[in-house]
Amino acid sequence: MTQLVVRWPNLILIGAVFTLATVFVGNWTSGYGFPLAWKTGGCPPPGIEISASCLLAIGYDWLSFGLDVLFYTFVGYGLVLAYAKYRARRTARSESENLLD
Numbered sequence: 001m002t003q004l005v006v007r008w009p010n011l012i013l014i015g016a017v018f019t020l021a022t023v024f025v026g027n028w029t030s031g032y033g034f035p036l037a038w039k040t041g042g043c044p045p046p047g048i049e050i051s052a053s054c055l056l057a058i059g060y061d062w063l064s065f066g067l068d069v070l071f072y073t074f075v076g077y078g079l080v081l082a083y084a085k086y087r088a089r090r091t092a093r094s095e096s097e098n099l100l101d
Contacts, residue, residue, distance in 0.1 A: 007077075007080065011073050011076045011077055011080070012069065012073050014072070014073070014076050015068075015069045015070070015071070015072035015073035015075075015076060016069050016072075018072040019033070019038075019065060019068040019069045019072055022034040022068065023039050031061075033064065033065070033068055034068070035068065035071060036061075036064040036067055036068050036071075037061070037064060038060060038061045038062070038064035038065040038068060039058065039059070039060055039061075040058075040059045040060075040061065041054075041057035041058045041059050
């Protein structure tokens with residue numbers, strides 16, 4: 001139980017980092033973020049002058065951001081769970097082979 005309590009904050013942190021990293025991925029809804037676009041608007045591509053109006057046009061959809069964090073958290077939890085089951089099965093198999101020898 002203690003491992004589960006320690007694991008969740010780490011997975012949420014990793015999910016938030018992955019979500020922040022996806023701001024570089026354009027989305028079909030003309031926003032940024034994957035799988036849900038949570039950053040909209042913003043400045044033009046590099047090389048074009050940045051004005052105060054483009055900086056004020058940046059918008060954030062915090063619900064989509066939170067859902068993205070949950071998405072990546074559950075993906076991480078699924079990977080950790082699959083690895084734990086794989087390792088337990090491997091350990092059980094090696095123990096049963098040792099008993100047979």
